[in-house]
Amino acid sequence: MTFLTSDPVELAPLLASVQSPARGGLSLFLGQVRDHHEGRAVVRLDYSAYGPMAEAECARIVAEAEQRWDVAVALRHRLGSLAVGDTAVAVVVASAHRADAFAACRHVIEEVKRRVPIWKREHYADGTLTWVDPTATLQHV
Amino acid sequence: MTFLTSDPVELAPLLASVQSPARGGLSLFLGQVRDHHEGRAVVRLDYSAYGPMAEAECARIVAEAEQRWDVAVALRHRLGSLAVGDTAVAVVVASAHRADAFAACRHVIEEVKRRVPIWKREHYADGTLTWVDPTATLQHV
Amino acid sequence: MPVAASTDITVRVLLFASYAESLGREALEVSLSQPASIADVVSHIRRLPGGASLPPKPLCARNLAHAGQDDRVADGDEIAILPPLAGG
């Protein structure tokens, strides 16, 4: 499975990959590009990654979640140039138990943010740009 | 807004109704018809409701969530005859803060199950059928 | 001590799902002496043919909102007796 993509993130194939007649509860998380960051107007984002490690880390995160909970997990992160409103990351978790689905979905997105080597450069309305450092601010999506 | 529908639940319009450039985190829950219930093979479900109260109760649940958290909530529950794998309920929550999105989404689905007057009759592979009573079993999705 | 006047009131009672099947109907008018509570409506329904299969204290609603057994009912109210909910 490939976790990184330069194409728009589509939900349908992710849902299809985890759905089953035995798993009736699905929890999804979507992270989309916001128009503001720390008070500055964002017009575009560039996501880049340490590709081989990012793939490996995503695989480890998914495997850990599927071992810890009775769930099936799909994960996709987009790279490249994204506009405001575009989906940057999608987590889709299916389970027979909705508590497991919610817990695993939340865990996966937290671990993706904490562990997967992906970076983003924000382009602002005033023409400037900055590498985003989430550790330098209290503001998180 | 209408929370009950006899048509298939489509995610796109629900997402569109809560998305905004300021709300970058979306938490979704989908409840789909499972093929088994208490060890019996399910082939079809009929959902019925006390329509006016169900609409009112859904509206109250959404309003409470939007008051308690900084979120926008969309909710849709399907009625009528559903096949295994069909989506019976969808909750879509958008927020600037993913913790709020997850908390509100979880709260809304729990309250829907607890408060909204909807009933389901399960049709089994052996031709029998039963009104489902979640209070009579420990098994929940 | 004032005593409430014992004039009759009429409420519309709605039955759903398994309860409607037990009673063989989905709606009926019920007349009660004032003052009357949700519990009084339920007692009346449970004495009808097929009503004994309803629990003594079922989930109930008054005018589209959940109501407790002790809640008063008024003339013209819509009282719903709700089998265990199974949405979601």
Add this chain to the structure above:
Amino acid sequence: MPVAASTDITVRVLLFASYAESLGREALEVSLSQPASIADVVSHIRRLPGGASLPPKPLCARNLAHAGQDDRVADGDEIAILPPLAGG
């Protein structure tokens, strides 16, 4: 007490995002005396032109997995120095 032989090892160092911009490159080979740790690789990189802007203990990876500053590095390892992660 045995003493480790001080033979040189060579690791490939990858730089990303703001660190790659600071150093003006995305990859380089670094030779070190054994035994060597992630911290030794970082020290080497921070002494290069532009390297002083890196923090003393940046997030690092060894062969596609997160590594601590004290983790040993071996000949042929791929060591990545990772700016603050911003995925999701």
